[in-house]
Amino acid sequence: MTTTHFFPWERLCGAARDLCAASGSPEAEAELVSQRLLKANLAGHDSHGIIRLAMYMQWMRDGWVEPGRTPEIVRDNGATCLIDGNRGYGQVAAEYAMGVAIERAQAHGIAGVGVTNLSHIGRLADYAISAAKANMLGMVFTATGGKSVLVAPGGGRTARMSTNPMAVGFPSDRDQPIVFDMATSAYAEGKFRVMQDAGAASPENKIIDKDGRPTTNPEDFFSGGAILPAGGYKGYLLNFMVEALAGLITGGGYLGKQENPLFNNCSMMIVIDVSRFRALPEFKEDLEGLVRYLKQSPPQPGEEVLYPGELEARREAERLRTGIPLADKTVQNLQAEMERYGVKVNLLELTQEAPAPPAS
Amino acid sequence: MTTTHFFPWERLCGAARDLCAASGSPEAEAELVSQRLLKANLAGHDSHGIIRLAMYMQWMRDGWVEPGRTPEIVRDNGATCLIDGNRGYGQVAAEYAMGVAIERAQAHGIAGVGVTNLSHIGRLADYAISAAKANMLGMVFTATGGKSVLVAPGGGRTARMSTNPMAVGFPSDRDQPIVFDMATSAYAEGKFRVMQDAGAASPENKIIDKDGRPTTNPEDFFSGGAILPAGGYKGYLLNFMVEALAGLITGGGYLGKQENPLFNNCSMMIVIDVSRFRALPEFKEDLEGLVRYLKQSPPQPGEEVLYPGELEARREAERLRTGIPLADKTVQNLQAEMERYGVKVNLLELTQEAPAPPAS
Numbered sequence: 001m002t003t004t005h006f007f008p009w010e011r012l013c014g015a016a017r018d019l020c021a022a023s024g025s026p027e028a029e030a031e032l033v034s035q036r037l038l039k040a041n042l043a044g045h046d047s048h049g050i051i052r053l054a055m056y057m058q059w060m061r062d063g064w065v066e067p068g069r070t071p072e073i074v075r076d077n078g079a080t081c082l083i084d085g086n087r088g089y090g091q092v093a094a095e096y097a098m099g100v101a102i103e104r105a106q107a108h109g110i111a112g113v114g115v116t117n118l119s120h121i122g123r124l125a126d127y128a129i130s131a132a133k134a135n136m137l138g139m140v141f142t143a144t145g146g147k148s149v150l151v152a153p154g155g156g157r158t159a160r161m162s163t164n165p166m167a168v169g170f171p172s173d174r175d176q177p178i179v180f181d182m183a184t185s186a187y188a189e190g191k192f193r194v195m196q197d198a199g200a201a202s203p204e205n206k207i208i209d210k211d212g213r214p215t216t217n218p219e220d221f222f223s224g225g226a227i228l229p230a231g232g233y234k235g236y237l238l239n240f241m242v243e244a245l246a247g248l249i250t251g252g253g254y255l256g257k258q259e260n261p262l263f264n265n266c267s268m269m270i271v272i273d274v275s276r277f278r279a280l281p282e283f284k285e286d287l288e289g290l291v292r293y294l295k296q297s298p299p300q301p302g303e304e305v306l307y308p309g310e311l312e313a314r315r316e317a318e319r320l321r322t323g324i325p326l327a328d329k330t331v332q333n334l335q336a337e338m339e340r341y342g343v344k345v346n347l348l349e350l351t352q353e354a355p356a357p358p359a360s
Numbered sequence: 361m362t363t364t365h366f367f368p369w370e371r372l373c374g375a376a377r378d379l380c381a382a383s384g385s386p387e388a389e390a391e392l393v394s395q396r397l398l399k400a401n402l403a404g405h406d407s408h409g410i411i412r413l414a415m416y417m418q419w420m421r422d423g424w425v426e427p428g429r430t431p432e433i434v435r436d437n438g439a440t441c442l443i444d445g446n447r448g449y450g451q452v453a454a455e456y457a458m459g460v461a462i463e464r465a466q467a468h469g470i471a472g473v474g475v476t477n478l479s480h481i482g483r484l485a486d487y488a489i490s491a492a493k494a495n496m497l498g499m500v501f502t503a504t505g506g507k508s509v510l511v512a513p514g515g516g517r518t519a520r521m522s523t524n525p526m527a528v529g530f531p532s533d534r535d536q537p538i539v540f541d542m543a544t545s546a547y548a549e550g551k552f553r554v555m556q557d558a559g560a561a562s563p564e565n566k567i568i569d570k571d572g573r574p575t576t577n578p579e580d581f582f583s584g585g586a587i588l589p590a591g592g593y594k595g596y597l598l599n600f601m602v603e604a605l606a607g608l609i610t611g612g613g614y615l616g617k618q619e620n621p622l623f624n625n626c627s628m629m630i631v632i633d634v635s636r637f638r639a640l641p642e643f644k645e646d647l648e649g650l651v652r653y654l655k656q657s658p659p660q661p662g663e664e665v666l667y668p669g670e671l672e673a674r675r676e677a678e679r680l681r682t683g684i685p686l687a688d689k690t691v692q693n694l695q696a697e698m699e700r701y702g703v704k705v706n707l708l709e710l711t712q713e714a715p716a717p718p719a720s
Contacts, residue, residue, distance in 0.1 A: 079439050080469035080636040109440035112470040112632050137604065156657030156665040168601050180597040212660055231591020237540040237668050238598075240650075241528050244497065248646045251638045256653035257646065270630065272472050276440040278611045286608045286617065290600075293616035297516030300572055305516045308597055 004354070005331055006323035011350040013038040015338070016053055022341035023057060024067035029092050036091045040123040041324045044315035047190025048123040050326070054333040056089075056120070057340070065089060065119035071096045079108040082250060085118025090265045093118035094140075098127040101269040102134045109276035113269045114250035121265045125181035125312070128169030131271050132177050135280055139270040140167045143247035146264035149255050151185040152226040154236035157212025159226035162255060163188050164242035168308075171274060172284055176313035178291070184239040185227040192218040192227070205232075322355035364714070365691055366683035371710040373398040375698070376413055382701035383417060384427035389452050396451045400483040401684045404675035407550025408483040410686070414693040416449075416480070417700070425449060425479035431456045439468040442610060445478025450625045453478035454500075458487040461629040462494045469636035473629045474610035481625040485541035485672070488529030491631050492537050495640055499630040500527045503607035506624035509615050511545045512586035514596035517572025519586035522615060523548050524602035528668075531634060532644055536673035538651070544599040545587040552578040552587070565592075682715035 016034035021027065033056075041049035059065045069088025073081050081100055085093030097115035104111035121127070124140045131138020144162040151161040165188070167181035186206040195202055196218040209215045210224030221227065229235030245268040247254045252266030274283045291307045299305055326334075335347050376394035381387065393416075401409035419425045429448025433441050441460055445453030457475035464471035481487070484500045491498020504522040511521040525548070527541035546566040555562055556578040569575045570584030581587065589595030605628040607614050612626030634643045651667045659665055686694075695707050 075637065077469045077636045080633070082637050108468060109437045110470055110472040110630070114637055137609070153654045153657050153665045155659050155663035156654070157660055158657045160654050160657045160665075168597075168604075170604055180600070182594050182597055186591075212658070230594045231546075234542050234590045235594070237528075237542055240540070240654075240668055243650060244528075244530055244647065245632075248643055248650065249497070249632065249634055249637045251642070254646060254650045254653065256656075257649055270470070272605075272609065273440070274609055276437045277435065277442050277474055277609045282611070283608055286614060287604065289617055290603060290608065290614040293614065294513045294516070294520050294600075296616075297513050297518045297520045298572070299515050300517055303515035305513045305520075308600055 003328040004325045005328065005348065005351045006325055006354050007347075007350055008352050009038050009042055009319065009324050012041075012050060012324055012326075015334075015343070015345050015347060015350065016050055018343045018345060019053060019057070019334075019338050019341060020067070022338075022343045023060060025089070026068050029068065029089060032095060033089055033091050036122045036126055038324070039126065042316045042319050043123070043125070043312035044319070045123055045312075046325075047188065047193065049324070050334065051330050052120065052122070054330075054337050057337045059119065071115065071118070073100065079104055079111050081111075081113045083113060083115040085115055087117055088119065090119040090121035094121040094127055094265070094267055095130065097267065098130050098138065098140070098269050098271075101138070101271040102131055102136055105136055105271035105273045106134075109273050111269075111271050113271075114246070114267070115269075116250040116252035116264075116266045118265055121267065123181060124165050124167035125169070125177075125179050125309075127267075127269065128167040128179050128181070129177045130169075131269075132169035132171045132179060135171045135274070137171060137272040137274055138169045140267060141242045141246045141270075142166070142265050142267045143243050143252060143254070144265060145247060145252065145255060148189070150189055150227050151239060152208060152212070152228060153239075154229060154233040157208065157226075160255060161185075161229075161236075161239050161243065163227065164239045164246070166238070166242055170287055170308075171280065172287055176309060176316070178287065178307055178309050180308035182230070184230055184235050184242055186230050186235065187227065189227070192221050196222065323352045363688040364685045365688065365708065365711045366685055366714050367707075367710055368712050369398050369402055369679065369684050372401075372410060372684055372686075375694075375703070375705050375707060375710065376410055378703045378705060379413060379417070379694075379698050379701060380427070382698075382703045383420060385449070386428050389427065389449060392455060393449055393451050396482045396486055398684070399486060402676045402679050403483070403485070403672040404679070405483055405672075406685075407548065407553070409684070410694065411690050412480065412482070414690075414697050417697045419479065431475065431478070433460065439464055439471050441471075441473045443473060443475040445475055447477055448479065450479040450481035454481040454487055454625070454627055455490065457627065458490050458498065458500070458629050458631075461498070461631040462491055462496055465496055465631035465633045466494075469633050471629075471631050473631075474606070474627070475629075476610040476612035476624075476626045478625055478627075481627065483541060484525050484527035485529070485537075485539050485669075487627075487629065488527040488539050488541070489537045490529075491629075492529035492531045492539060495531045495634070497531060497632045497634055498529045500627060501602045501605045501630075502526070502625050502627045503603050503612060503614070504625060505607060505612065505615060508549070510549055510587050511599060512568060512572070512588060513599075514589060514593040517568065517586075518570075520615060521545075521589075521596075521599050521603065523587065524599045524606070526598070526602055530647055530668075531640065532647055536669060536676070538647065538667055538669050539672075540668035542590070544590055544595050544602055546590050546595065547587065549587070552581055556582065683712045
């Protein structure tokens with residue numbers, strides 16, 4: 001049983017920012033990267049949270065990501081743009097791309113912006129939320145590519161695809177966004193790491209072993225197996241779509257072709273200005289009506305009909321109170337990186353009290 | 361055991377065209393509707409084929425669809441348009457909408473065209489193929505709406521959504537298109553009708569009964585049950601996306617709000633001119649490379665890794681040879697409609713020989 005420490009998210013965010021800055025990131029980049037990682041923790045997606053920062057530091061030393069790079073538009077046709085991330089932080093390039101997409105959708109009603117040559121972009125939902133906050137419907141498709149050959153094609157026995165996720169954000173007047181973010185594989189890779197660490201079995205029909213046989217043992221997946229597409233053949237089709245939109249159109253390539261060992265999160269942002277079709281308040285009213293109507297479906301025992309993003313909004317409210325839980329090993333890895341770059345912060349001094357166990 | 365008749369598709373298409381024309385459709389509409397229905401049969405999707413034509417005739421008499429209506433652009437912003445189908449044939453309005461989307465994507469690089477107030481549009485793939493043939497990546501999202509309350513939301517016990525399909529076509533130089541077309545529900549409704557007629561059980565985790573309990577009996581679904589979303593929660597999220605893109609943005613509404621009993625196939629077409637991002641031949645080369653790479657995955661026993669649309673292409677080649685199989689009841693229904701509108705064709709005179717049973 002590993003020890004868990006609990007951190008107020010702002011303190012941890014400050015420490016992450018200090019580490020980014022000390023390792024070469026300009027202020028705005030350090031702020032963006034640390035915010036994005038900690039917001040993922042707040043939403044309960046710890047696999048996309050601060051645990052990644054020590055990995056980013058290693059990638060930086062390996063030359064896979066360079067701090068302080070500025071993305072640039074390399075092809076500009078107004079409603080469409082292609083952006084080169086210049087091997088920088090994915091968060092910087094992808095947020096820039098989404099900003100351009102929003103601006104172009106404001107000008108043209110719809111925009112498609114591709115971005116390539118960038119590192120890990122973190123949680124896709126964040127970019128879709130940026131669009132939704134600008135009163136746009138924002139779609140993000142990411143070919144996670146690079147070294148992440150993880151997913152078997154429909155009918156296949158070995159991995160040939162990545163988890164190729166997509167996210168969509170919908171404009172609303174809620175404090176918390178209506179947004180979803182999903183891998184087109186049965187699960188994202190991180191879920192199996194969690195099961196592996198916990199010694200837990202996977203649900204059925206999620207993974208196969210190195211010989212293509214169904215298994216529920218996460219170890220089989222990590223020993224040359226593969227994740228199955230979400231919902232069988234349909235997930236394969238969606239995965240193919242993401243590969244084409246985000247990898248092929250941008251020229252970022254596909255698994256099997258990419259020569260660049262850089263962790264590659266080629267993305268396509270499609271942003272729609274809803275107000276070009278109908279009055280925005282009417283759209284928002286219908287969106288609320290749809291959410292209400294869906295929630296009128298009586299729930300399955302022990303379940304609840306949630307709108308996209310509702311679960312994350314609840315987790316965020318909870319974690320603002322209880323703090324961000326980090327395993328001792330994660331804290332140690334982070335502490336080692338801070339020492340390496342001369343950040344004089346003792347992480348364990350930043351913790352808050354562990355939340356009381358739930359009343360039983 | 362029902363009798364099956366086999367028809368050369370052109371003959372059946374001619375008969376369908378005659379029926380459309382006799383029931384009030386101008387020549388071009390009769391041609392388009394009959395072609396689309398028969399092409400669905402050729403692709404093996406009989407549930408979207410000529411079986412629908414007798415239904416269309418009934419809808420026409422009920423005032424749900426009117427022949428000879430002309431769709432019109434009601435909001436035009438260049439890269440985005442909103443089109444009113446004027447209660448006409450869905451095929452006419454949706455093909456017009458896709459044509460506008462292609463033209464606008466040629467001008468702007470990307471286009472979003474919504475269409476509402478139209479009848480059943482048939483197989484979505486056809487519109488995505490129109491885009492792909494014009495060297496565009498074409499996406500079609502359809503809120504099938506109207507009376508089709510069929511799908512339970514994630515965690516819910518009763519139907520609140522429709523099967524809300526989506527289709528995507530990819531530009532290539534193949535004779536047969538690279539395209540997919542899928543319901544965001546576990547299956548389309550028609551699959552359960554086929555199981556029901558065959559007295560077959562559904563695979564597990566596809567449907568629930570009227571009390572929300574899992575079942576494999578298609579009768580339970582038709583007696584107040586619901587179809588589950590594809591792949592569980594992910595299908596629910598995609599279904600929500602289609603409802604927002606195709607129903608809410610267009611103003612076509614959502615299930616629970618629509619007051620119009622018209623069978624409603626509100627759609628959003630998003631078309632991308634790939635050549636605005638990179639040279640089209642390079643994209644096509646990478647697409648072929650991706651297909652080859654995927655197919656290198658050794659297949660599961662008895663399976664095969666297919667590219668999107670490959671199965672349909674094979675079925676088409678087969679049915680061009682063996683003919684379109686129609687159940688006797690379908691032929692009778694169609695014949696009755698032909699007599700009603702004075703079309704002097706005896707369908708049973710159009711058949712070809714039944715194909716030899718496969719050698720065993």
